[in-house]
Each structure stands twice: as C-alpha cells, then as structure tokens.
Amino acid sequence: RKINEKHDKVFVTGCLDPKVQQDAPRANAVFVVLARNKELDGVIESLKSVERHFNRWFHYPYVFLNDGDFNSTFKETILNYTSSPVEFGKIPAEHWGYPDWVDTNVAKEAIRKQGDAAIMYGGMESYHHMCRFYSGFFYKHELLQKYDWYWRVEPEIKYFCDITYDPFVHMARANKTYGFTIAVKELKETVPNIFRYASAFKRTHNLTSQGLWEMFVEPKEGFNQDGSPKKDALNPENLPKDDPKYAAEKQKPMPEDILRGQPGAGTLPDIDPEAMDGDVYNMCHYWSNFEIAKLDFFRSQEYEDFFNMMDRSGGFWTERWGDAPIHSLAAGALLAPSDIHYFRDFGYRHTTIQHCPANAPARQLPREPYLERTTLDEKARREEDEYWAKWDTEKENGVGCRCR
Ligand code: GDP
Ligand code: MN
Numbered sequence: 162r163k164i165n166e167k168h169d170k171v172f173v174t175g176c177l178d179p180k181v182q183q184d185a186p187r188a189n190a191v192f193v194v195l196a197r198n199k200e201l202d203g204v205i206e207s208l209k210s211v212e213r214h215f216n217r218w219f220h221y222p223y224v225f226l227n228d229g230d231f232n233s234t235f236k237e238t239i240l241n242y243t244s245s246p247v248e249f250g251k252i253p254a255e256h257w258g259y260p261d262w263v264d265t266n267v268a269k270e271a272i273r274k275q276g277d278a279a280i281m282y283g284g285m286e287s288y289h290h291m292c293r294f295y296s297g298f299f300y301k302h303e304l305l306q307k308y309d310w311y312w313r314v315e316p317e318i319k320y321f322c323d324i325t326y327d328p329f330v331h332m333a334r335a336n337k338t339y340g341f342t343i344a345v346k347e348l349k350e351t352v353p354n355i356f357r358y359a360s361a362f363k364r365t366h367n368l369t370s371q372g373l374w375e376m377f378v379e380p381k382e383g384f385n386q387d388g389s390p391k392k393d394a395l396n397p398e399n400l401p402k403d404d405p406k407y408a409a410e411k412q413k414p415m416p417e418d419i420l421r422g423q424p425g426a427g428t429l430p431d432i433d434p435e436a437m438d439g440d441v442y443n444m445c446h447y448w449s450n451f452e453i454a455k456l457d458f459f460r461s462q463e464y465e466d467f468f469n470m471m472d473r474s475g476g477f478w479t480e481r482w483g484d485a486p487i488h489s490l491a492a493g494a495l496l497a498p499s500d501i502h503y504f505r506d507f508g509y510r511h512t513t514i515q516h517c518p519a520n521a522p523a524r525q526l527p528r529e530p531y532l533e534r535t536t537l538d539e540k541a542r543r544e545e546d547e548y549w550a551k552w553d554t555e556k557e558n559g560v561g562c563r564c565r
Pocket of ligand 2: 316450511
C-alpha cells in the first residue's frame with residue numbers, strides 16, 4: 162500500500178478518446194507471443210481480446226516466437242486477426258534447451274523425479290526450457306533487437322476493459338521499467354532454493370535494497386510487508402474487543418495473512434533460512450504472462466549477471482524455476498519500487514486467475530491491490546464470460562472503461 166501511494170499511480174483515469182490517441186506519438190514497442198502451432202485457438206482468443214480492447218486503435222506490431230517452425234495455417238490465420246505488422250521467428254537452438262555445460266542425464270533424471278513428485282509442470286522438459294528461455298533469452302532474439310519495450314501475450318488471455326491510453330508511452334514518461342497486473346504466490350515446491358541463490362547474488366554483488374526486495378521477504382513479526390513497523394492501532398489484537406474498530410479491522414485481511422495463504426505441498430527440502438541472513442522468501446511474484454517492460458532492463462549487464470548465476474546453479478533443471486519468480490527477484494535485487502508500475506486499471510484474466518478493478522459480479526474492489534486476485538472455478542468463469550460478452554457487445558462501437 163505504501164509503495165502504491167508513494168511511488169505509483171494509475172496513469173490515466175477514465176476513458177480517453179481513442180481517435181485522439183490514434184494520432185499521438187508511439188513508443189518503440191512490440192507484442193511478444195511465444196506459442197506452438199497447436200495453441201492457435203488460444204492465441205486467436207488472446208489476439209481478439211488485445212485488438213478489441215487496445216490495439217485496434219494503437220496498431221502495435223507483433224512478434225511470434227517458437228522453438229519449432231510455425232506452419233502456414235498458424236501464420237495465415239494470425240494475419241486475419243490484426244492489421245498490425247506481424248513477424249514470426251524461430252528460436253535459435255542456443256536459446257532453447259540444455260546448454261553444453263549441463264549433464265543432460267542428470268538434468269533429465271531431476272526432471273523425471275519432479276514429475277514423480279507431482280510438481281506442477283515439473284516433469285515436463287519443454288516447460289523447463291520455456292521458463293529458462295523467458296528468463297534469459299527472449300530479449301536476445303534478433304526480431305526483438307529493434308525494440309525498446311514489449312508487452313507479453315500468451316494464449317488464452319483476456320482483457321476486460323478498453324485500454325484507451327498508451328501504456329508504453331506512459332511507462333516511459335513516468336520512468337518505469339517493469340509493469341504487472343497480478344501478483345501471486347509461487348508453488349513452494351517449484352522453487353525451494355531460488356531465494357537462496359537470489360539472495361546470494363544480492364550479497365555477492367553488494368547490492369543494497371532499494372526498497373523492492375522487501376516485497377519478496379516474509380515479514381518478520383511486528384512488521385508489515387514493506388518493512389515498516391506495524392501500527393498498533395491497526396492491529397486488531399491490540400484493540401479492546403468491544404471496540405467497533407476491532408471487528409472491522411479483524412475482518413480486513415492483513416497483507417501478510419494473504420501472503421501466507423496457500424502453502425505448496427513441499428516435497429523438496431526447504432530452504433535454509435540461516436543462509437539468507439534470516440530472510441525467507443514469501444513466494445510472491447509478478448505473474449509474468451502479463452508483462453509490459455523495458456527490454457533494456459533484461460539487456461543490462463546486471464540482469465545478465467543475475468541470470469547467469471541463477472542458471473549456473475542448475476535450478477532450471479534440478480527444480481522448476483519459473484520465469485515469473487526469476488523476473489520478480491531480479492527486479493527485487495536491481496530495481497526500486499518507483500521503477501515498478503502496477504496496472505491496477507487493467508482487467509485481465511489468464512486461465513483461472515484474474516484481476517478486475519471494479520464491481521462486476523462476484524467481485525470487490527481490492528483492499529490490498531498488490532495481492533488482489535480472484536481464482537475462479539469453471540462455473541464462475543462461465544458466468545463471468547457471459548457477463549463480459551454482453552458488456553463487449555453493448556460497447557462494441559463505443560469505448561468502455563467501466564471496469565475501472
Ligand atoms: P502456464 O501459463 O504457466 O500454464 O504455461 P503455458 O503452457 O501457457 O506456457 C507459457 C507460454 O510459453 C505460453 O505462451 C506457451 O504458448 C509457451 N510455451 C510453453 N511451452 C512451449 C514450448 O514447448 N514451445 C513453444 N514454442 N512455446 C511454449
Ligand atoms: Mn499460460
């Protein structure tokens with residue numbers, strides 16, 4: 162909360178006239194979509210939504226990347242859903258798969274074991290490759306070299322609200338580096354040792370926290386997530402039980418309660434807290450299937466050093482490190498809260514998790530926006546879909562920013 166108030170605001174409130182925006186200067190930016198041919202339907206769903214709610218006015222180009230070859234059906238179909246420039250790229254072998262310093266037998270065995278332990282995607286070799294690619298290589302692809310900014314798009318995403326301003330231009334104006342819309346907790350068993358290595362990187366490079374690292378550290382007793390001491394007045398335990406404020410405060414989830422939410426069924430040995438000066442990872446990470454960020458952050462020597470150290474630890478194979486906690490911890494080590502933008506005004510869903518800023522059915526305004534998210538079961542998703550389909554139709558020829 163402190164971070165949001167102090168450093169970060171919604172860029173634009175209410176709807177702008179997209180026709181006016183149409184003539185405004187553009188950023189040097191691109192949509193990046195990693196996908197496989199078999200994901201075409203999911204990609205179309207995403208493209209429709211991106212175009213419908215944003216890009217029909219802004220016409221930013223797309224780069225599609227694949228470790229294999231896109232077939233002609235994929236390529237031709239994509240072109241039917243956007244009038245923007247589109248490029249299709251193949252990922253070079255040195256950016257995907259095992260590097261030569263890895264003993265592939267050891268790596269494959271580690272992956273097999275993660276499969277046996279039923280770790281989410283742990284037994285899936287290609288998923289490990291994907292995570293490593295998005296952690297250390299996507300920004301090195303030749304098709305991205307000419308760009309300064311990217312917006313990541315995955316199959317099966319959906320935007321709910323019209324986005325009538327240019328987020329890239331506003332990121333640049335506000336001097337932002339990394340933007341997110343959902344932060345969630347990682348499954349602990351996918352990253353049992355990630356924090357040990359990230360902390361070691363921070364320590365060995367003499368990096369002092371610029372205030373963002375604390376967002377990823379389990380708060381110590383009596384302290385808030387941002388490191389500030391808890392105000393006794395707001396701690397319900399310190400209020401008389403008959404005080405009307407007691408009930409009200411008791412009801413509000415404190416950030417740390419939300420963070421402690423959902424521990425994973427840990428099967429790998431836990432991290433040793435002593436190795437990290439007592440810091441423990443709170444498992445929080447920006448959900449990287451949505452990202453708007455400056456490519457220079459990833460291209461920096463500091464990020465390269467961070468990635469190389471993480472990579473050499475073997476954690477992309479011996480564990481199932483996601484690119485989301487990698488990007489997040491890199492940001493924590495290298496960036497300040499003021500470098501981060503929370504797109505709280507973007508209504509966004511990917512599969513079962515969504516962020517919606519306002520009061521559509523079954524939703525409330527977030528009290529703690531950094532951690533707000535909704536997990537939906539199938540029925541809830543269907544209801545939501547119907548609601549938004551109707552809303553989309555009603556707004557087809559106008560502009561709707563009602564979600565905000
Ligand atoms: P989830 O969102 O974590 O469940 O993971 P996804 O299956 O959506 O994968 C994340 C992104 O990587 C999506 O854009 C996928 O299309 C892409 N992806 C995952 N595995 C592969 C792969 O083996 N090859 C290619 N080309 N893309 C992949
Ligand atoms: Mn996905």
